[in-house]
Amino acid sequence: MKGLLVFLICMFCYSTDGFSAHHHSIKASIDTPAVIKKIQSDFSAINKQLKHYKKKAKDVPDMSAEGGEVIGYYNKNILKKIHCVFYGETGRAEVDYYLNNKGLFFVFRKEICYDKPMYVKDSKIKNTVETRYYIHSNKVIKSIAKPSTSAILSYSEIVDDLKQVLDILNSK
Secondary structure (H helix, E strand, O other), rough: OOOHHHHHHHHHHHHHHHHHHHHHHHHHHHHHHHHHHHHHHHHHHHHHHHHHHHEEEEEEEEEEEEOOOEEHHHHHHEEEEEEEEEEEEEEEEEEEEEEOEEEEEEEEEEEEEEEOOOOOOOOOOOEEEEEEEEEEEEEEEEEEOOOOOOOOOHHHHHHHHHHHHHHHHHHO
């Protein structure tokens, strides 16, 4: 009887661990290369159609040291892309947010630093940082930073920035 009880307990533990691990791997696994390829296709399609989209631009003098601009691109009143440019004394940042019916799916950030203030004659680009964020199911599934030593934002930081930009676009 004791042996049967030990056997049943072992079988129960083995089966729940096995099921749980199997279930977790199904939930966590996505075909990342296929999803990234689809994201690339989607943001390329949006960029090809930009000239056909309705544009809404807002100046943002208080978002950075030297101001900036936020531009929303709409297809039949559906926001598809947001392009932001923020100027600083010795650089500028450009951020593109791409949206579909499920929400944010791609972000491209480009930060350009100059060797002296931009308004000084003969200022030159000192360095450029580009970061790409591929987003699926409200998670960053891949980020690429060039140079690779650049800081990577978390999904929540990206969404917080996006909320600020959406507030600007939606303001009267």
